[in-house]
Amino acid sequence: MGAASYQRIKAHVLGRIADGTWREGDRIPSEPELARSFKVARMTVNRAVCELAAEHALTRLRGSGTFVAPPRQESTVVALRSIDKEIHDRGGVHQAEVLALEAVRASPSVAIELGLRRGARVFHSRLIHREDGRPVQLEERWVTPAVAPDYLAQDFTRLTPSDYLVRVAPVARVEYRIEARSAPRGFKRALELVDGEPCLLLRRRSFSGGGVAAITELWHPGLRYRLTGQF
Amino acid sequence: MGAASYQRIKAHVLGRIADGTWREGDRIPSEPELARSFKVARMTVNRAVCELAAEHALTRLRGSGTFVAPPRQESTVVALRSIDKEIHDRGGVHQAEVLALEAVRASPSVAIELGLRRGARVFHSRLIHREDGRPVQLEERWVTPAVAPDYLAQDFTRLTPSDYLVRVAPVARVEYRIEARSAPRGFKRALELVDGEPCLLLRRRSFSGGGVAAITELWHPGLRYRLTGQF
DNA sequence: GAGTGGTCTAGACCACAAT
DNA sequence: TTGTGGTCTAGACCACTCC
Numbered sequence: 001m002g003a004a005s006y007q008r009i010k011a012h013v014l015g016r017i018a019d020g021t022w023r024e025g026d027r028i029p030s031e032p033e034l035a036r037s038f039k040v041a042r043m044t045v046n047r048a049v050c051e052l053a054a055e056h057a058l059t060r061l062r063g064s065g066t067f068v069a070p071p072r073q074e075s076t077v078v079a080l081r082s083i084d085k086e087i088h089d090r091g092g093v094h095q096a097e098v099l100a101l102e103a104v105r106a107s108p109s110v111a112i113e114l115g116l117r118r119g120a121r122v123f124h125s126r127l128i129h130r131e132d133g134r135p136v137q138l139e140e141r142w143v144t145p146a147v148a149p150d151y152l153a154q155d156f157t158r159l160t161p162s163d164y165l166v167r168v169a170p171v172a173r174v175e176y177r178i179e180a181r182s183a184p185r186g187f188k189r190a191l192e193l194v195d196g197e198p199c200l201l202l203r204r205r206s207f208s209g210g211g212v213a214a215i216t217e218l219w220h221p222g223l224r225y226r227l228t229g230q231f
Numbered sequence: 232m233g234a235a236s237y238q239r240i241k242a243h244v245l246g247r248i249a250d251g252t253w254r255e256g257d258r259i260p261s262e263p264e265l266a267r268s269f270k271v272a273r274m275t276v277n278r279a280v281c282e283l284a285a286e287h288a289l290t291r292l293r294g295s296g297t298f299v300a301p302p303r304q305e306s307t308v309v310a311l312r313s314i315d316k317e318i319h320d321r322g323g324v325h326q327a328e329v330l331a332l333e334a335v336r337a338s339p340s341v342a343i344e345l346g347l348r349r350g351a352r353v354f355h356s357r358l359i360h361r362e363d364g365r366p367v368q369l370e371e372r373w374v375t376p377a378v379a380p381d382y383l384a385q386d387f388t389r390l391t392p393s394d395y396l397v398r399v400a401p402v403a404r405v406e407y408r409i410e411a412r413s414a415p416r417g418f419k420r421a422l423e424l425v426d427g428e429p430c431l432l433l434r435r436r437s438f439s440g441g442g443v444a445a446i447t448e449l450w451h452p453g454l455r456y457r458l459t460g461q462f
Numbered sequence: 463g464a465g466t467g468g469t470c471t472a473g474a475c476c477a478c479a480a481t
Numbered sequence: 482t483t484g485t486g487g488t489c490t491a492g493a494c495c496a497c498t499c500c
Contacts, residue, residue, distance in 0.1 A: 004488060019403060030466060039491045054285070062467045063498030073477080116362035180431035180453035198429030198453065200411035222411035222429065235469060272471045277486080293486045294479030409487065464500075472490100479485075 005040050009048035011037075013055060017068055027065045028058070053141050071223040082162045083137050083218075086135045096157045099190070100126040102154065103145075110142050113205060114212045117148055123151045130192055137190045138219040147213045162216075169208040176204040178227070183219065198222040236271050243269075245288060248299055258296045276352070282334035313393045314360045314368050314449075323362040327388045330421070331357040334376075334383065341373050344436060345443045354382045356392055359421055366422045369450040378444045393447075400439040407435040411460070414450065421454050429453040 003011070004218070019110070029085040034045040049066055052058045053076045059069045106114060106122045113121060129137040141161055143151050147169040152165055156201050165171075179201045183193055202218040247253045260268070265276040274334070280297055283289045290300045318325040325423055337345060337353045345353060353373050360368040374382050378400040385395055396402075414422065414430045422430070433449040 003261070006488080010344075032465090043470095043491085044489060046469090047488090049467090051285075054282075059481080060281055060467060061498080062496065065413060065466060065498095176457040178409060178431070180429040180451070180458075182427060182453075196427060198411040198413055200431075220411070225410075227409040228497090237469080263484090267486095274472085275470060277488090278469090280486090292475065292479080296479095296485060307484060318483080431469090463500090464498105465500105466496100467494080468497100469493100470495100471493075474488100474490080476487080476489100477485100478487100479483100481482080481484100 005038065005044050006048040008053070009034065009038055009040075009045060009054055013048070017057065019087055020138065022068050024068050024070050026068050028068065030065060072206070078129070082160060083139075084160055084163075087129075087131045087136070090131075093133075095130040095133070096160065097128045097130070098156050099128060100124060100150055101154075101156070104226055107144070110215065112140060113215050114144055116144065121145060123148070125151075125156065127161070129158055129160075132222065134219060137223050138187055140217040141214055143214045144212060147208050147211075165206070165214060169213050171208055172204045173207040174204055175207075176202060178202055180220075180222070187219055191219065193221055194223065200225055200227070236269065236275050237282070240269055240271075240276060241266065241283055242315075244279070244283055250290065253299050253300050255301050257299050259299065261296060300313055306408040313362050313391060315391055315394075318360075318362045318367070321362075324364075324366070325359040327391065328359045328361070329356070330359060331355060332383055332387070337373070340421050341446065344446050345373060345375055347375065352376060354379070356382075356387065358387055358390075358392070365455065367451060369418055371448040371450070372445055373438075374445045375443060376437050378442075396437070396445060400444050402437045402439055402444065404438040405435055406438075407433060409433055411453070412450075418450055420451065424452055425454065431456055431458070 005171045005211070009077045011027060013022075016028070022028055024078045028034075031042050031049065034049075038045065049058060049060070053060050053066070054138065056069050059067045061067070082097070084094040102124055103121055104124045105119045106116055108118055110122065111120055114120075121144055125139070125141045125143070127139045128135050129139060139161065143161075143165070145151070148165060150168075151161075151164075154161075180202045181198045181199050183191065183197070187193070187199070193199070194195075200220040200222055202216075204214075204216040204218075206213045206216070244253075245261065247259070253259055256283070262280065263275050264274045265280075266273045269276065276300075278393055280289060280291070284291050284297070287300050290298045292298070315327070316326040327386040330454075334352050335355045335357055336350045337347055341353065342349045342351055345351075347353065354376055356370075356372045356374070358370045360370060361368050370392065372393075376382070378382070379396060382392075382395075385392075387395070412430050412431045412432045414424055414428070420429070422429070431453055433447075433451075435445075435447040435449075437444045437447070
């Protein structure tokens with residue numbers, strides 16, 4: 001009696017799928033059938049099967065039955081976390097240095113991406129994040145003043161801009177992309193790059209309320225930084 | 232009476248969290264309390280609250296209560312899909328060319344990562360994937376023969392190695408990492424890289440059954456390929 | 463009409479936490 | 482001891498699909 005009944009039922013179903021007894025698209029036994037064979041109430045089977053459906057292992061069709069869902073589409077996920085927590089979890093010491101914190105006129109491309117007029121006033125920050133003293137991220141950010149009017153008054157060596165923005169402007173949606181890029185000239189020294197070392201660039205647009213709240217570019221030394229994870 | 236009761240309860244709880252009535256760490260009403268105020272059975276409340284806990288909106292502690300979970304940790308996710316589907320979804324034409332498909336002796340590093348003896352026989356394949364004729368991915372793969380004995384007999388211009396392996400060896404777990412790298416010498420021509428163009432490298436280890444089934448390296452031209460998504 | 467899943471009820475017993 | 486969540490039961494009614 002180690003596990004709960006619904007857990008045993010889930011394990012059983014997953015086992016049949018894993019060992020090939022039930023294949024993609026196959027119908028599995030109905031709730032009453034499973035209830036009889038496991039000697040439990042139908043509600044217990046229902047819970048097990050509903051959870052498997054929520055986890056995309058099964059597909060349910062009212063009136064028709066429960067089917068083995070198509071395999072998870074080889075779609076792996078990467079979690080992008082905030083840099084200070086990431087470093088801390090690795091056991092390293094995080095340190096931030098503010099290179100710039102200012103109001104500027106938006107360049108045409110920044111203005112377009114923020115959804116503002118050309119030359120509109122925006123806040124700009126540039127930070128270096130270090131792990132045990134070595135730079136691992138150059139963070140460049142453009143912020144719509146309306147969503148964070150006090151942005152320029154913050155001490156970003158204590159609370160990262162990311163965390164600050166999450167507090168003052170709940171993020172509704174994020175668009176991002178991940179690219180390999182050569183570093184712009186000025187970044188080589190700041191990131192202590194070796195010659196020709198590429199950068200891993202994460203670029204994010206965060207939406208808050210109706211519009212774009214901020215654009216963030218995170219530049220990482222290719223030889224010292226990688227995104228990892230598992231699924 | 233549009234939605235089910237448990238759905239209305241979920242919406243109510245999420246609403247209280249969204250409007251700030253209940254904040255991170257706050258205790259929300261107990262199951263019996265919610266059952267009374269919604270005039271439903273406790274099991275109905277239980278379902279709603281369990282689902283919210285599974286979705287990480289709440290944390291439950293037996294004996295103590297149910298609490299608003301910490302906010303979603305600014306963790307964005309990236310989906311890594313198979314290249315042919317990705318190209319197809321963009322409206323492009325996918326084409327694969329097999330550069331190598333052979334049995335080789337594992338190099339020391341490959342052997343270690345596959346969990347095999349040094350010099351063990353492994354299958355190796357190298358493909359170029361093109362989108363509308365232009366190379367977008369060089370796929371290099373080392374496969375444990377035991378999990379896919381017929382690997383060398385496949386026609387990978389029709390079914391990608393990824394999709395083939397998913398069929399013959401259900402994947403239990405995947406480890407991956409994403410890096411920016413300079414391209415190895417031989418890859419420049421194959422990927423039609425311009426001088427100094429960095430590569431976005433995805434590296435994966437897939438586990439099937441007890442051991443490592445395959446190691447995959449996906450090399451992408453930095454100027455023509457990016458991972459994108461939203462959350 | 464028979465079978466399926468979707469939902470709900472009004473109880474119950476348990477493990478655990480706070481007191 | 483009281484209150485919490487975790488689980489389970491043996492029914493029920495409904496909407497839907499398939500024949």
